Amino acid sequence: MRRLRDAAVLPATLCRARLCYPIALAAPTIRRPVRGPLFAAGIRVRGTGLTHHNAAAHGAAHLGSEMVGMGITLSMKISRKTAFAGRHGLFVLAMAAGLAGWLVSAKAQDTALSDPDKACLGCHGMEGMDKKAANGDSIPLHVPADIFAKSVHTAVGCTGCHYDIKADAHPATPKNITSARAFSVETVQTCRNCHDDKFKEWENSIHASLVRDGNPAAPICSDCHSPHGVIKNAASAMESVPCRGCHSDVYEAYAGSVHGKLRESGQIMAPLCAGCHTAHSITAANVAMELGLKSICTGCHADTFEKHKTWLPNAGLHLETVSCAACHAPGVPRQVNLRLVDQATQKRIAEQSGVPRFEAAARANDGRGTGLGPVEVWTLLRSLERDKPGDQTVLLGRLEVQKGADAHKLAAKGKAVSDCGTCHRQGAEAFQTVSLSVARPDGRLIRYGAQSDVLSSIVSVDSIKGFYAIGATRIDLVDYLVILALVGGAAIPVGHLLLGWFVRRANRRGAAKA
Amino acid sequence: MHKTYVHPLPVRLWHWINAVGFLLLILTGVHIRYVGVFDLMSFRTAVTLHNWIGFVVIADYFVWLLFYLTSDKIVNYVPDLNARRLFTKAFRQVRYYGYGMFVGEKDPHTVTPYDKFNPMQAMLYSVVMLIVAPIQFYTGILLWDVQRFSAQVEFFGGVRIVDTIHVLIFAFFIVYIFMHAYLGALGRPWTAHYKAMFTGWEEEH
Numbered sequence: 001m002r003r004l005r006d007a008a009v010l011p012a013t014l015c016r017a018r019l020c021y022p023i024a025l026a027a028p029t030i031r032r033p034v035r036g037p038l039f040a041a042g043i044r045v046r047g048t049g050l051t052h053h054n055a056a057a058h059g060a061a062h063l064g065s066e067m068v069g070m071g072i073t074l075s076m077k078i079s080r081k082t083a084f085a086g087r088h089g090l091f092v093l094a095m096a097a098g099l100a101g102w103l104v105s106a107k108a109q110d111t112a113l114s115d116p117d118k119a120c121l122g123c124h125g126m127e128g129m130d131k132k133a134a135n136g137d138s139i140p141l142h143v144p145a146d147i148f149a150k151s152v153h154t155a156v157g158c159t160g161c162h163y164d165i166k167a168d169a170h171p172a173t174p175k176n177i178t179s180a181r182a183f184s185v186e187t188v189q190t191c192r193n194c195h196d197d198k199f200k201e202w203e204n205s206i207h208a209s210l211v212r213d214g215n216p217a218a219p220i221c222s223d224c225h226s227p228h229g230v231i232k233n234a235a236s237a238m239e240s241v242p243c244r245g246c247h248s249d250v251y252e253a254y255a256g257s258v259h260g261k262l263r264e265s266g267q268i269m270a271p272l273c274a275g276c277h278t279a280h281s282i283t284a285a286n287v288a289m290e291l292g293l294k295s296i297c298t299g300c301h302a303d304t305f306e307k308h309k310t311w312l313p314n315a316g317l318h319l320e321t322v323s324c325a326a327c328h329a330p331g332v333p334r335q336v337n338l339r340l341v342d343q344a345t346q347k348r349i350a351e352q353s354g355v356p357r358f359e360a361a362a363r364a365n366d367g368r369g370t371g372l373g374p375v376e377v378w379t380l381l382r383s384l385e386r387d388k389p390g391d392q393t394v395l396l397g398r399l400e401v402q403k404g405a406d407a408h409k410l411a412a413k414g415k416a417v418s419d420c421g422t423c424h425r426q427g428a429e430a431f432q433t434v435s436l437s438v439a440r441p442d443g444r445l446i447r448y449g450a451q452s453d454v455l456s457s458i459v460s461v462d463s464i465k466g467f468y469a470i471g472a473t474r475i476d477l478v479d480y481l482v483i484l485a486l487v488g489g490a491a492i493p494v495g496h497l498l499l500g501w502f503v504r505r506a507n508r509r510g511a512a513k514a
Numbered sequence: 515m516h517k518t519y520v521h522p523l524p525v526r527l528w529h530w531i532n533a534v535g536f537l538l539l540i541l542t543g544v545h546i547r548y549v550g551v552f553d554l555m556s557f558r559t560a561v562t563l564h565n566w567i568g569f570v571v572i573a574d575y576f577v578w579l580l581f582y583l584t585s586d587k588i589v590n591y592v593p594d595l596n597a598r599r600l601f602t603k604a605f606r607q608v609r610y611y612g613y614g615m616f617v618g619e620k621d622p623h624t625v626t627p628y629d630k631f632n633p634m635q636a637m638l639y640s641v642v643m644l645i646v647a648p649i650q651f652y653t654g655i656l657l658w659d660v661q662r663f664s665a666q667v668e669f670f671g672g673v674r675i676v677d678t679i680h681v682l683i684f685a686f687f688i689v690y691i692f693m694h695a696y697l698g699a700l701g702r703p704w705t706a707h708y709k710a711m712f713t714g715w716e717e718e719h
Contacts, residue, residue, distance in 0.1 A: 313561045316661035394672075420557035425549040465672025471549045471557070475674075478681050485685035489692030496611070496696065503616040 112154040113145070120158040121145045123171075137180035147229040161190050161227065181216055188220040195221075201280035209442035217246060235274055238263055243273040253408040257329075271300070284443035297324050311418075321467065323400040325407035326430070327417040332406035335433035336455065337447075338377075338395040338464060340384070349384070349393060350439045351446055357387060358438040362448035371449040372436065374457030380436070381463050397455075397467020399423070399430055424471035431455055431472050520627050521714040522587070528578040529711060535571035536691060539564060543684055565658050572651045578643070590630045591640055603633040615700065625716050642690065646683055653680040 113121070123129065125145040130138045148154065159165065177183045192199040202208050202221070210218030221227070224235070224242035234240045238260070244251035254260045254273070262270035276296050298304045308315040326334050340349040340358070351358055365380040366372050372380060381393045401407045417423075423430050434454060435447040454460055455473035467473070521529070545552055545560035555563070582588045594600045606622040615621070623632035631639060653676050656663045660673050670676050701707040710716040 311558070313558070313565070314658075314660055316659075320661065420561070421549045424546075424557050461671075461674050461678060465674055468672070468674040468677055470677065471547055473674075474547060474681075475678060478678055478685075481682065482685045482688070485688040489689040492689070492693050493696035499612065500616040503613055507617050 113149050114154070114157050116159070117148070117154065117157045118145075121148065131177070133177045133179050133183065135179045139177065139180045139183055143228045147226075151228060151230050152232055153228065153230055156194070160194075163190075184220055184222055185211065188222060191221040198280050201278070205280060205282045206284045206442060206444065207282055219246065235279060236268070236272060238272065241272055247273075247405075249405040250408050253405045257408055257410040258412045259408075259410055269300070284439075284445070321398055323398065323407065325401045325410060326399045328411060328413075329401060329406055329409040330411055330415055330417050332409055333402040333433070334399060334430040335402045335435065336431055336467070337398045337400055337445075338434065338436045338450065338454075338467065339398065340381075340393055340436060340438050341396045341466075343392040343394045348396075348439055350441060352441070356446075358384070359446055359448060361387075362436065366448070371434075371451045372454065373451050374454045374459040374463075377436065377450060377454050378459050378463045394466060395436065395464045397464060399469075402433060423469060426472060426474065428469075428472045431469065516718040517715045518625060518627065518718070519714050520625055520630050520716045521711060522581070522585075523714065524577055524581040526711060526714055528574055528581070531574045532571060532578075535567050535574065536687065538567045539571065540684070540688065540691070542567065547681065568651070568654050568658065572655075575647065575651065587627060587630075589628050590636070591643065593636065593640055594633065600633055600637075604637070607632045607634050611700075625718070646686065650680065650683045650687070653677075653683070 121143060124141055124143045127142055127144075129141040131141055133139055153160065199221075207219050211220060219242075223245070235242060238255065241251070251273075255264070259270045263272060305315060305319060308319065312318055325332070341347065342349060349358070361380055361383050362372065365376045365383065367376070377395070381395070384393050385391055422428065432452045434450040434452050436450055437445040437447045440446060454464065455467070456476050458475050458477040461475065541554070542560045542564040545555055546557065546564060549557050582591060594603075603622070610619060610622055613619075621632075623629075656667050656670075656676050657673070657680060660667055667673050667676055670679075698707045698711075699705075701710075706717060
């Protein structure tokens, strides 16, 4: 990285451009007359008073010239008239600008900034500098020098990323920028040059998938890592973790959780967002859960199975079919997610890109529009199988929390649901909300609502083979048979005693008649 | 009075352990399936007891099985393949239970160590001991640790089907126990068969 900075060509490219080419070459001293655009504009700058390429002088020199013409504005404007004030005036201007530049970039000068970077910040360090995109978006060109000075990117310097800036075309060459977002998405490719591994992880993430889908809120590198202010371990502090920008509801849930409270108290072993979700290869939550988010939980809580086994019957099955949060985030609404799975491969049915069929088939079977009933679920599965002969589609159920944010409201162990009767009873809250789901190509779920009685219908013996919670999803018809058995069992002795009474009475009457 | 030794000690032990075990399995099973309806114990206690008692009953079954496999009294469970004879005897027995016993007729079946069961008992016990009970034990073991036996659970069509079979057999045993306890009380005096099941000696008056 250091080598990159040393090789930075900013003075030779950027500042050699039009305005202060000799000034740019001036580090540490400039003793040459200036001949550049300012000269062309009738300005003769003799920089004899400058001892080095002062950022403010550089910025001041730009003021009132092409930058305004390019649509770049500065909050501090110095008129062309002032620039024409002659040598004396220019000297004053240079001194004033030098002072201003020092104020703007004092910290930068004192810290890790290289001279070329200071040169860039001569202009870009000025607050309010921005550019208008074609759609009217404002693209900030202001880089706070003090923030940049603290950034790890000082190691590469401005041109480490902005290598496309041509010495003879900056800042006069206007770029055709349609929108701030388009510019960001295009520019983000730059990050790949140094962070190829992370970039590839991001490319396979749900975030990148959303970007490809055109979602304007989906994050690219610069949305999480302020490119000019990126510092080490920013994502490991609660107050600066970038995820909270979009996922504020999740963050709030997390902050109140046992993890968040521990983290806040200084327990750095307690996970922050990336501790579970990873920083860049983030998948849709349900995919993460299937692929091993739970194993990430058990990565820290290594004795999960052993501990559950000491008190929880069928502990392995519970850990497989119940999300951690369903018990460890007590009080949050839960639901049953019936995932369509190919029975042969045990892989979940994924909606093919461009050929959606699940939602249409579900809607076609849901005649009343009130959610799929037991028979409708059965016919839906058969209709999906007809589309792909040879496949057998089954439903594997999973108990989880309804809202993703709620999955982060993890409580201390002692507060987790441990009363089996919470779920294993008829009418339990957890089984009242039911949906069927398939996965989109990027892993996100497509859900379709079902009626809760799909879990307790005799028809479901065939269609929902893989999900059954004793007590809660028991089949009504079997209950009637149990009642019948009870009544029938009690009726046998009673019936036989009655029979005996009638037989004996009839026999006595017969004997009496005889 | 004529006394016949028809219930050897292993059979008596098996029978009473099985009887108590069945009652406890029904009690705990009801608590498992109908949480909140009955409130004698918690779900978890019910499951734990149900599992342990289940294993005791299964082990007890092997006491019965081992005894008969090593005894010539196994003939009691060898079915009569002569359908005509079987039907005739069964009809006589039904007539006795439906009419004869109320008018003082003698039981058409005489209990001996090698012919313990009347034809209806023989049919029922064979089915119960060789088919129904083993299925109940097997489905119970699958439900005890669904994940461990997931391949077999899948083979039978999933946990929902396995549990449904288990509950249907439970319903059958409810009827069976009512009937068994009642028919056991039809001796003369009514405690005779119960007493025989403790002492081993069946008394014929």
